[in-house]
Amino acid sequence: MIPPPLPQSLKTTPRLDRWVCFNADRTVTVFSGKVELGQGIETAIAQIAADELDVALERLSLVAGDTTRSPDEWYTAGSQSIEIGGASIRLACAEVRSLFLEAAARELEVDVAELRVRDGTIEIAGTDLRTSYWDLAPRLSLARDATGAAAVKTPAQHWLVGKSAPRRDLRSKITGAAYVHDLELPGMVFGRALRPPSYLAKLAAFDADAIRAMPGVVAVLVSGNFIGLCAEREEQAISALRAARAAASWVEEPTLPSATEVGDFLPALPSVRSLVYRHGEALVAEAARRFEASYSKPYIAHASIGPSCALARYDRGKLTIWSHTQGSHFLRGQIAEVMGAAAADVEVIHKDGPGCYGHNGADDVALDAALLARACGRPVLVQWTREDELAWSPYGSAMVVRVAASLDATDRIVDWKHEIWSHTHIRRPGWGEGINLLAAWHMDPPFPLPPAKDVPQPTGGADRNAIPLYDFPAQEIGYHFIADMPLRVSALRSLGAFANIFAIESFVDELAAATNTDAIEFRLRHLQDARAREVIETVAKAARWKTCEKGDGARGRGFGFARYKNRSAYCAVIAEIEVGAALRVTRVVAAVDAGRVVNPDGLTNQIEGGIVQAISWALKEQVLWDRERVLSRSWESYPILRFDEVPDVEVLILSRPGESALGVGECAAGPTAAAVANALFNAMGVRARNLPLTPDRIARAME
Template sequence: MTGLGRRRFLTDGALVMAFTISGRALAQEAMELPPLAGDLQKYPFLDSWIRIDADGRITVFTGKAELGQGLKTALLQVAADELSVSPAAIDLVTADTGRTPDEGVTAGSHSMQDSGMAILNAAANVRGLLTDTAAWRFACAIDDVELQDGLAYGPNGQTLGYGDLAASLSLHAVAKPDAPRRSKGRRLIGENVGRVDIPAKVSGGASYVQDMRLPGMLHARVVRGPSDGTRLKPADFEQIAKMPGIDRVVRDGRFVAILAAKEWDAVKALRHVQAAGWERPSPDLPAADMRDALQKLPARDVPIFEYPGPPAPAGATKVTARYSRPLLMHGSIGPSCAVARWDNDNLTVWTHSQGVGPLRKALADLLHLSPDKVRCIHVEGSGCYGHNGADDVAADAALAARAVPGRPVKLQWTREQEHGWEPLGSAMVVELRAALGADRRIKAWWHEVWSNAHNGRPVTAGGLLAGAEVEPPFPPQIPKPIPMPEGGGHRNANPLYALSNAAGIYHFVESAPVRVSALRSLGAHMNIFAIESFVDEVAGTAGMDPVDFRLVHLQDERARAVVEMAANRFGWARRRKGGNGRGSGFGFARYKNLGAYCAIALEITVDERTGRIAVRRAVAAVDSGEAISPDGIRNQVEGAIVQSLSWTTMEQVTLDTVHRTSFDWSAYPILRFPGVPESVEVHVIDRPGEPFLGTGEAGQGPTAAALANAVSDAIGLRLRDMPLTPARIKAALRS
């Protein structure tokens, strides 16, 4: 402690306390607190989120991960705005089990709702403490202190730096729920700030875990059959270990990894092993489309919603329809990758997992370690949004690294392994029924959805591929439905429309012959596709304009504002009459009925000779609460539109009886640049002072429905089964 002054002691003391108090203890203490914003409720101490060093440098911590959605930039804006500094004055630490709060999985468009609101309020609290301390030091009224650019200014020209102020206070203090937000000075919230993650990505810099290079690093490949449910036939691994350049072959039960100093040597050895052939010890797959099998498998019935009301009149018009989607793949552009290092029975993993906290528990289980011996550090991956192979490859790398203590191991999946082993988005079927009264209002509504699980993310070793391969193997995780209001297969199955005499049920199909888990938006993509397609069909039966019909059944004023803005900016009332291969379509939803509101209108053409769809124009309106970065919100909705168009028109995992047959981009095509809309407009409704609402998954469902509705308008026929491929359109026209 020699030479450690009071100021340094206070600063470092706060840092130590920030990371030695367990999340459980924090949560228990938080139980006695009034409600706090976002994840402050779980981690109420300010130093869990913000640290100010003696030199005035600010560090902000979040348990959420940057996935390409612009989270880092938005959180920097939030913290910098409240603390009256430039974003460049802040170091942001994301998703690191050794440093940040455990905010679970970065999913469900929760980052800004949970972490953004927590950091906003924590920063407001810290600004209040800095202001109070400065007023005390200046011997002036609090209102006479102004914070700007890391300095506190007093009424007589006095100044104190944030570092000086922080040294005389402790940020190990519980946040106050009513800390006022900053009301004066230069603002960053609401401004378009350049994305901090973009420069390296467009200039070829090191951006992803796939780019990592550490001293002494070995390269590794894992040995598996072509897809889940298969395995390679036995090989002479002693001979493989003697191949030129091979460091060793790591084996634990059926888990096998090949390590080499040069990546190409590991690739060649893997190809040699694969030449031995493979087999399927598991039961045969249904060669037919998985959605056809769904309704025949045993299911657990889960009520979704029930809105009582008078029975439909005897003369009501009945409308029914069935909609479906196939198995979908994440289609990550970069195959999954991880880097791991084993030192003195401690494991560090650099991973693009969206849930470093749950992954840490699963890896500790797999390796028979206590969780405090495992550290998971998030590094962006080249492709994600959902449960792809990131967690599995982290486990593969960990097992490989355990065999070479002190040396980092980078384990990279191949393209074929990513396509063959990643968990898929479940196939889904939705059946809808409605009764339409003589007044052209919906008098009854019934929603049924069939789906496998949408959450297989690992929380134990049994949720990892390697967990079933090591000896002894771990029992598999049992899939469960995600409860509402979030929901899994039934996410967004409860319409936002004002309906009575309405109910819905989720037929949760536990048994799945292929790996399934979370794909971006979970069941919302399919349920909104079905609901918004059906609304158009019912509107047609009523003889009403689709947008007018929606507005008649919408009471939520923010929903109405979004629908009206999208329609007005599109020019819906003046649109060209559909037919002869040209049409317009509309779709709307509030994501999870809790997140952002989004309405989308599309103008398309359909080449009736080839069946190809071209999207000429897309116009969207979105309400995400207070808009931190309007351009960031536009980025998210533009991405959702493109991703949904790919899902809805092209993507489908194919199977034969023994394995997946979608192993590369030729067998699983995704939307290319010529397929994106010719024009995209995203109009943001800003709601200053309102809570942040998750946006990243708000546009997928409305886009899918708007496209289906536009196709119906263009060709006069309704297609209810995704993907809306040229072949399917031509078949419909021939019929």
């Protein structure tokens, strides 16, 4: 039998000893490139490995995102950590287990089929004959490539996968030191970077010596438009930063769009259209009715609760960086290039940080720390400010989506057109050419801004989830790619899927309303995918959806659905809202089919969080600017959802133990936003097509 192709991570790092190690103290170390971001992946990966190896979870520790010790597994992103990282660990562990069973069978002179593994001990039931992974390990080299030929466990054999194992990292996080922010090294100083006041501001004058003379200041580094400083004590670094900000004078240009309403400026920017997808012939001539509508979402900030932070040590030409990056190996390569060092002289070690939800300032601050560590010769902990985290981290790109469709005489959708205007949705360090690190663009000589390149299909960037899962006989999807980026953009949880699903699911709702058809019934008419139908029917039943139910002028319910990337988890959402002074979401019910579930409670936590975050995006969030500067610089100017605005949330998981495990971190965002907007229409007959759904936008939509 030819084994199926190895997952990408195992192709990149095939050697089994790069994944699993049995230690002399009868513990197991598993190496992973997928890092803990607050999504619970450390626990899920450990569960997969412990289950496949038949070792108690407590014996197993994980080394993740360490460029010296862990495999290079691309970024921890895109809801792929379970699908690819988990699948790789699973195959590697299955093969390791199989090799040990063969070795045990030889030593014990029995057949492999007679052996069983119990917490790492390999034994023959009913006899005293036994050995273990640790007994055999000195004689069994794992310095060999994975073949993928070993059989993984069947669903019935799992004892830990499918169970809600508690998160392993939580206790330390609520009792003291836990994050990169909390690390200390002997002789460590505190660093800060002074960012320019606007994207293209040029430093005109700065008296560095005045800052150097301040109490505790150890070093001030000025290179082009980059200013960084270090001080003995953190409050001294903050005082020096404040003084530096007051002392620096900059020349600024009005480079930002004159409008902040996305629909008013984005489609007018120069763009190049490419065809994303087309099938069938548009039957417009036969169509009874044609509809079209335009939707938009603004630039949205990652807005992590903890501003980015990194610790760097520069010692005799060797640089070690502790970072909450999503891509340690990429970051190492980029920092080495900026510093003019060999990659072998740079080590990046992942350390947990606050939730990032995509590409925030984590990588940028690592370069700040590296530059300052080299400049001052002592270990430096660099902490970004709240203002910089909001104003200098990349944003999720603004988008405009125009949708058009035709209905035939029987109220079926016979053609569908979906046109997107967007910047790229990824500019991570290591994605494409050039250097994608903030300080590198500011220092002298600067590294040029690399050309933008979005994620191609089949997963897509701006066009992620632009192809409807519905069976429309004719479809055409176009992407107007805008190369210029007046604001800094990169990956934000779910990329373009958020806006595309919002548009598709809003528009389908509009068509259902235009035909006086129940919103769910209308969708099911156009949907054959059995798993999709079951997810939709499950949520409708759980929420007691009533056919063609009407809102009461203030309260209403709406529905939204998607299969993330059209190849990952299915998610259907029903939102209940109430409109008073503002739109308030009161209850959300969601159903999810993510195939085989590794940790049901962890999955539920991700879905709940995705729903609440999407409500925050949909109701409140929008980056604002004037002609020169970003104005969203604090929690006052960039408000997010608060505790008194949060709905009740219920999540149902469909059990599919026989199916592949699918990533879930991003699947709830689009369906939730659509369900909220559709609920507003259901409640008040108001169709709001431009996010966020703030009171004044709802009022404008009513006009």
